[in-house]
Amino acid sequence: MSALWLVALAFGADPAPLLDRAEYRFCNEPGVDRAQALLWCDSLEGLPDDVCPGLRATCAGAEGPESGCNQGSGGEAGSATGAPEASQRPPKLPDFPGCPELGTGALEAALKWGGALAVAVLVAVLLRLLVRWMGREAAPASDTSVIPATEGVEPDPEEVPDRPSGDLLVAARTALGAGRGAEAVLLARGAALRRLAERGRISLHRSRTDREHVRALRGDAALYEDLRDVANSAEVVRWGGLPVDLAVARRAVEAAGRLVAVAAALALLGPVALASDRYGPRGDAALGALFERAGYAVTWRTKPLVELDETTDLLVLDLGWVFPGEDEHRAIRSWVEAGGVLVVAGDASGIFPELEDWVPSGPPELAGWTLGLDLEAPRWPDEPVRAWSAGSPLVGTDGSAAVAEIPLGAGVVVGIADGALLENGALIRPENRRFLAELPQLGQAVGGWPLASPIAVELATRAYAQGQGSGGGCAAADSLANGRLLAVIFQVLVLWSVVAALRGAPFAVPRDPPPEERLMFADHAEALARRAWRTGDRGWADAAYARLWLRRIGVAGLQSAAARAGRTPAEARQTADQIERLADGKLSDPDLVEELWRITR
Amino acid sequence: MADHAVSETAEPVHDIGWFSRRFRAVENQVARVLFGQDDVVRLALVGLFAGGHILLEGPPGIGKTLLARTLACTLGIGFRRIQFTPDLMPSDVTGGNLYDQRAGEFVFRPGPVFTQILLADEINRAPSKTQAALLEAMSDRQVTVDGTTRALPVPFFVLATQNPIESEGTYPLPEAQLDRFLLKVLVGHPTAAVEVTLLEHYLAGFDASNLEAVGLEPQVDTESIGRMRAVARTVRVDRTLLDYIAAIVGRTRSHPAVDVGASPRASIALLLCGQVLAASEGRTYLVPDDVKELAAPVLRHRFLLQPDAELEGTNHDMVIRAILADVPVPGSTG
Numbered sequence: 047m048s049a050l051w052l053v054a055l056a057f058g059a060d061p062a063p064l065l066d067r068a069e070y071r072f073c074n075e076p077g078v079d080r081a082q083a084l085l086w087c088d089s090l091e092g093l094p095d096d097v098c099p100g101l102r103a104t105c106a107g108a109e110g111p112e113s114g115c116n117q118g119s120g121g122e123a124g125s126a127t128g129a130p131e132a133s134q135r136p137p138k139l140p141d142f143p144g145c146p147e148l149g150t151g152a153l154e155a156a157l158k159w160g161g162a163l164a165v166a167v168l169v170a171v172l173l174r175l176l177v178r179w180m181g182r183e184a185a186p187a188s189d190t191s192v193i194p195a196t197e198g199v200e201p202d203p204e205e206v207p208d209r210p211s212g213d214l215l216v217a218a219r220t221a222l223g224a225g226r227g228a229e230a231v232l233l234a235r236g237a238a239l240r241r242l243a244e245r246g247r248i249s250l251h252r253s254r255t256d257r258e259h260v261r262a263l264r265g266d267a268a269l270y271e272d273l274r275d276v277a278n279s280a281e282v283v284r285w286g287g288l289p290v291d292l293a294v295a296r297r298a299v300e301a302a303g304r305l306v307a308v309a310a311a312l313a314l315l316g317p318v319a320l321a322s323d324r325y326g327p328r329g330d331a332a333l334g335a336l337f338e339r340a341g342y343a344v345t346w347r348t349k350p351l352v353e354l355d356e357t358t359d360l361l362v363l364d365l366g367w368v369f370p371g372e373d374e375h376r377a378i379r380s381w382v383e384a385g386g387v388l389v390v391a392g393d394a395s396g397i398f399p400e401l402e403d404w405v406p407s408g409p410p411e412l413a414g415w416t417l418g419l420d421l422e423a424p425r426w427p428d429e430p431v432r433a434w435s436a437g438s439p440l441v442g443t444d445g446s447a448a449v450a451e452i453p454l455g456a457g458v459v460v461g462i463a464d465g466a467l468l469e470n471g472a473l474i475r476p477e478n479r480r481f482l483a484e485l486p487q488l489g490q491a492v493g494g495w496p497l498a499s500p501i502a503v504e505l506a507t508r509a510y511a512q513g514q515g516s517g518g519g520c521a522a523a524d525s526l527a528n529g530r531l532l533a534v535i536f537q538v539l540v541l542w543s544v545v546a547a548l549r550g551a552p553f554a555v556p557r558d559p560p561p562e563e564r565l566m567f568a569d570h571a572e573a574l575a576r577r578a579w580r581t582g583d584r585g586w587a588d589a590a591y592a593r594l595w596l597r598r599i600g601v602a603g604l605q606s607a608a609a610r611a612g613r614t615p616a617e618a619r620q621t622a623d624q625i626e627r628l629a630d631g632k633l634s635d636p637d638l639v640e641e642l643w644r645i646t647r
Numbered sequence: 648m649a650d651h652a653v654s655e656t657a658e659p660v661h662d663i664g665w666f667s668r669r670f671r672a673v674e675n676q677v678a679r680v681l682f683g684q685d686d687v688v689r690l691a692l693v694g695l696f697a698g699g700h701i702l703l704e705g706p707p708g709i710g711k712t713l714l715a716r717t718l719a720c721t722l723g724i725g726f727r728r729i730q731f732t733p734d735l736m737p738s739d740v741t742g743g744n745l746y747d748q749r750a751g752e753f754v755f756r757p758g759p760v761f762t763q764i765l766l767a768d769e770i771n772r773a774p775s776k777t778q779a780a781l782l783e784a785m786s787d788r789q790v791t792v793d794g795t796t797r798a799l800p801v802p803f804f805v806l807a808t809q810n811p812i813e814s815e816g817t818y819p820l821p822e823a824q825l826d827r828f829l830l831k832v833l834v835g836h837p838t839a840a841v842e843v844t845l846l847e848h849y850l851a852g853f854d855a856s857n858l859e860a861v862g863l864e865p866q867v868d869t870e871s872i873g874r875m876r877a878v879a880r881t882v883r884v885d886r887t888l889l890d891y892i893a894a895i896v897g898r899t900r901s902h903p904a905v906d907v908g909a910s911p912r913a914s915i916a917l918l919l920c921g922q923v924l925a926a927s928e929g930r931t932y933l934v935p936d937d938v939k940e941l942a943a944p945v946l947r948h949r950f951l952l953q954p955d956a957e958l959e960g961t962n963h964d965m966v967i968r969a970i971l972a973d974v975p976v977p978g979s980t981g
Contacts (some may be wrong), residue, residue: 077809135656206978206979229915250979251979252974252975252976252979252980253972253973253974253975254976254979255935255936255974255976255978255979256932256978256979257934257936258936276947279935282932284885284978285883285885285888285932285933285935286883286930286931286932287883287885287932288931288932395968396972398967399965400965400966401969408838408839408840409839443838444838444839444841445835445836445838445839446838468780480673502926646796
């Protein structure tokens with residue numbers, strides 16, 4: 047199949063346009079994902095009218111439902127409006143591991159996350175019961191000495207304070223309330239940066255400046271403006287040594303508060319939104335399908351990048367979604383030097399300084415060894431916004447390289463300066479599909495890339511970012527599994543089951559932990575009884591034993607105990623009366639003591 | 648055009664805002680002639696207002712001379728050019744005493760170095776002796792001929808160029824002398840879009856040899872340049888940023904790929920240029936980003952690489968990037 051497809055590609059035909067699948071609703075239904083889809087209108091230029099009719103209608107201004115969730119009509123239920131018939135669709139392709147075909151869109155996502163939340167609540171309740179039953183419950187909240195969040199937080203201008211962002215924000219508000227504007231601004235900056243780092247939106251590093259963090263968020267309008275405001279205010283305080291007007295400080299603290307809230311919301315909602323968007327214009331589902339059809343062994347990376355090893359042949363890394371840290375930088379570089387082939391999209395100058403600068407770009411044209419081949423230069427939505435100033439260009443743009451190749455050790459790095467080429471929207475264009483599909487094979491055959499046959503392609507793109515953000519998959523269980531938390535939860539549940547089977551929880555009535563004085567009394571009574579038994583004062587010991595049980599459960603309790611032990615109500619009443627007399631020393635009957643022992647077992 | 652002209656009475660307050668406006672005005676004027684070289688122009692102006700000299704490295708025909716001439720027009724100061732050649736003598740640069748037969752005495756005839764903006768084209772084509780004559784003038788701002796010392800005009804700003812491609816028949820500048828240049832700026836070819844714009848301007852009648860026709864007007868004068876230099880020095884620099892600068896420069900001395908590290912002159916250059924860059928953006932204070940932005944042009948000509956590192960393809964900019972990625976920025980964390 048793949049060979050036929052490559053042959054077909056070689057003759058310029060495209061037997062199975064990728065985006066005809068119903069999951070790509072932006073391509074097939076008017077108005078879907080309008081905001082993103084409009085960016086790709088230029089991609090339709092020169093294509094037949096039956097290509098992406100939905101996007102064509104969206105671009106023409108047809109009204110349609112605005113949707114942030116693009117996978118709602120996938121699967122069997124997805125004979126959506128405008129989608130081609132099922133018989134014309136290509137065979138189903140493997141998806142990101144653990145991501146089921148989703149067919150009911152928002153409802154399924156809601157059910158999925160509702161289920162996950164229910165499981166979480168159930169686990170929490172069971173744990174609480176277990177803790178209570180084992181008598182180790184923490185002291186009541188009222189007894190807990192709460193450490194004020196602001197305690198010990200001093201605005202250390204040398205670094206972002208190593209405190210939870212929430213504490214820093216509280217401290218910032220406290221400082222603002224006390225009229226300490228400069229301190230409030232610095233703490234607000236710390237809170238904002240800390241929270242964004244906690245949520246993986248930025249990577250705090252000793253060599254990075256606030257402005258660099260702000261630039262890193264340029265594509266995220268929800269965060270960019272606020273972080274810029276906070277950073278600007280902090281800059282005035284930190285480097286300008288200037289007094290800060292309280293109004294300015296208030297704005298900075300408010301911006302930090304919004305950042306903390308938005309980052310938290312993105313952390314909760316992001317995975318859902320990201321997952322639902324994998325079939326949208328900016329998604330990466332079509333890239334996997336493309337490589338699969340081209341005959342490569344495609345897998346989606348789920349392991350951390352630091353674990354890259356020789357089992358990965360060619361890795362596609364999209365830095366628009368995946369933000370490797372310093373350790374990952376080193377691991378990626380070492381892996382390439384050991385013979386890996388890396389196709390990296392986005393600003394990779396942090397990992398590979400050999401690519402030098404990430405500069406503004408012009409129109410793309412083939413260059414280097416791609417020139418003599420029957421290929422067309424890929425097209426970006428407008429033009430590639432960035433290009434590399436170094437490296438051997440495979441696609442050149444005005445003296446720089448939109449796609450650059452650099453040999454590194456035994457491996458090769460292929461930098462795609464503008465990662466939009468990898469997105470679903472770009473794969474509307476046949477020349478883009480051809481370029482990407484043939485790049486590994488041509489690189490192996492013509493460019494001398496050290497690749498084995500068949501070429502194994504691993505994708506660390508948007509799906510991998512979802513994995514990082516949500517723990518590793520589209521479903522909650524997958525996320526937990528990929529985050530290596532599922533095993534822990536299973537262990538907790540199995541432990542609970544074993545203990546419950548042995549001790550009867552949670553079906554037994556939870557017992558209150560015995561008060562200290564009662565335990566002390568019982569110990570005292572037992573000690574006295576042992577001494578009486580040793581000294582032969584049986585009467586006193588019997589009376590003490592009876593008093594013990596009277597104090598514990600009273601006469602009514604003794605009656606109940608006798609009844610549970612099979613005595614008739616009359617016998618139970620009589621036994622209780624006799625035990626009361628025994629406790630008073632008015633009766634001495636060893637059989638009664640035996641009876642007391644039996645009914646209180 | 649009148650609003651661009653120097654107008655000290657309209658702007659009596661010489662503060663950072665005034666500096667920034669003047670800086671931008673000069674930038675805009677130069678941009679009318681020189682297309683697509685905004686970074687080069689900016690760095691050249693940073694060097695000028697920091698009181699240093701610039702070494703431009705790039706292929707011929709990319710507008711280096713035009714940059715110098717345009718700067719001279721826009722700054723309203725004198726301009727001379729020296730084409731360095733293997734037979735150029737020191738006296739061809741500095742000038743010398745000639746015998747005046749009428750007066751019957753030796754008369755000093757000033758060389759082209761007696762100007763305010765000097766374009767030293769292809770400085771590595773002249774022998775070391777001639778280079779040294781210019782470099783001495785650059786550092787001391789004066790020329791000594793036959794025991795008589797003559798001061799150079801103020802400001803004195805050298806734009807030297809060298810071609811990185813042709814190395815045959817050249818006399819590479821010694822590292823100690825390279826250190827005298829405040830900045831080494833790499834100039835590349837323009838992009839195709841910029842080149843098309845350039846061609847359109849030529850089609851419209853632009854003539855690089857006739858800058859008067861463009862209508863460039865001086866945006867500052869000698870006095871203003873002096874004031875701007877003074878204003879730039881008032882930019883606040885936090886103590887921790889001094890540590891940061893020293894750490895960056897210090898790291899060039901301990902980096903495994905470096906044979907001889909940068910001198911303290913590099914730290915001073917980084918500080919002064921950073922102040923000018925901050926002032927050009929209207930800031931009264933230096934930020935770490937200023938230092939990072941200027942690290943490459945300030946440092947790339949001031950340290951020697953290990954031969955092994957050079958053979959492996961390491962270059963100065965790669966080392967600087969590695970250093971910047973490692974030295975902690977004050978106020979950050981990791």
